[in-house]
Amino acid sequence: xxxxxxxxxxxxxxxxxxxxxxxxLILDTFxxxxxxxxxxxxxxxxxxRDPSIGQATVYRNLKxxxxxxxxxxxxxxxxxxxxxxxxxxxxxxxxxxxxxxxxVEVVDTVIEELQKRIAEQYGFELTxxxxxxxxxxxxxxxxxx
Amino acid sequence: xxxxxxxxxxxxxxxxxxxxxxxxLILDTFxxxxxxxxxxxxxxxxxxRDPSIGQATVYRNLKxxxxxxxxxxxxxxxxxxxxxxxxxxxxxxxxxxxxxxxxVEVVDTVIEELQKRIAEQYGFELTxxxxxxxxxxxxxxxxxx
DNA sequence: TTGCTTGCAAAGGATTTGCAACATG
DNA sequence: CATGTTGCAAATCCTTTGCAAGCAA
Numbered sequence: 001x002x003x004x005x006x007x008x009x010x011x012x013x014x015x016x017x018x019x020x021x022x023x024x025l026i027l028d029t030f031x032x033x034x035x036x037x038x039x040x041x042x043x044x045x046x047x048x049r050d051p052s053i054g055q056a057t058v059y060r061n062l063k064x065x066x067x068x069x070x071x072x073x074x075x076x077x078x079x080x081x082x083x084x085x086x087x088x089x090x091x092x093x094x095x096x097x098x099x100x101x102x103x104v105e106v107v108d109t110v111i112e113e114l115q116k117r118i119a120e121q122y123g124f125e126l127t128x129x130x131x132x133x134x135x136x137x138x139x140x141x142x143x144x145x
Numbered sequence: 146x147x148x149x150x151x152x153x154x155x156x157x158x159x160x161x162x163x164x165x166x167x168x169x170l171i172l173d174t175f176x177x178x179x180x181x182x183x184x185x186x187x188x189x190x191x192x193x194r195d196p197s198i199g200q201a202t203v204y205r206n207l208k209x210x211x212x213x214x215x216x217x218x219x220x221x222x223x224x225x226x227x228x229x230x231x232x233x234x235x236x237x238x239x240x241x242x243x244x245x246x247x248x249v250e251v252v253d254t255v256i257e258e259l260q261k262r263i264a265e266q267y268g269f270e271l272t273x274x275x276x277x278x279x280x281x282x283x284x285x286x287x288x289x290x
Numbered sequence: 291t292t293g294c295t296t297g298c299a300a301a302g303g304a305t306t307t308g309c310a311a312c313a314t315g
Numbered sequence: 316c317a318t319g320t321t322g323c324a325a326a327t328c329c330t331t332t333g334c335a336a337g338c339a340a
Binding site: 075077095097098104106108110111114115118119122123124125126127128129130131132133134135136137138141 | 220222240242243249251253255256259260263264267268269270271272273274275276277278279280281282283286
């Protein structure tokens with residue numbers, strides 16, 4: 001948390017951007033959440049601490065956190081962009097329950113390797129990827145029986 | 146193409162839906178395109194043949210084609226939903242060039258197998274997935290050198 | 291005739307943007 | 316004090332929806 005603030009501070013000064021109380025509040029609140037959040041969700045949480053904050057500020061600064069390398073955008077395909085921690089939180093993919101929305105983070109180095117190989121096969125240099133696995137989680141499967 | 150029309154016709158009558166000239170035009174135009182299209186793109190093409198068509202009709206019927214199993218939605222994450230052929234056009238993933246937007250369809254049965262295994266590991270029953278590989282295609286890499 | 295479909299325009303939801311007032315370096 | 320930043324509301328983008336008129340079965 002200390003480290004992240006440091007990184008952010010450096011990013012700001014390096015880019016001639018300013019350190020405002022809103023920015024600090026947004027960063028802190030974002031870091032405290034373990035799960036991915038949407039801008040709207042974060043806005044709702046932050047409003048409680050500072051009712052005068054505008055939601056555009058939250059949108060703007062989540063984008064900024066992504067640029068600073070502290071956040072990462074995730075798009076589950078439901079029309080809402082979410083943000084998750086990017087610092088000290090290595091790349092992973094998501095397993096999402098179609099019925100309750102529960103998500104699990106997964107990593108598979110073999111798949112990552114294969115992806116790179118596929119890209120090369122077609123002359124592409126792979127920069128990144130998105131992989132979302134949709135299904136029904138154990139809990140929901142029990143319930144529907 | 147004959148087959149697809151047949152499937153659509155059966156789908157319509159089975160669901161008490163009607164066979165309209167607009168629906169036929171949309172299906173035909175969609176089938177003639179090899180690449181994925183957005184509703185807007187398809188609308189632009191169709192307007193030339195029938196200037197009186199409304200774009201809501203195109204949106205509505207692309208959804209319908211998906212339900213009938215003839216189309217499949219693809220979401221590259223740029224805010225626009227695209228549709229590609231689903232009939233006789235097995236599942237595949239996409240390799241997308243970040244710089245020119247070129248896309249290549251790819252399939253890898255090993256990856257698919259691994260995905261299923263990962264899901265099972267977490268007690269999920271996999272229903273579907275999305276995998277998009279982003280990178281720079283051969284052409285764009287040459288140009289930027 | 292019944293009720294599904296259409297075209298239109300308005301509504302929707304998430305996100306972005308213009309702007310004047312404000313605060314930071 | 317120059318310029319980045321904020322909050323607000325309006326605007327944007329894609330897509331959906333309400334509705335009256337029009338058609339298919």
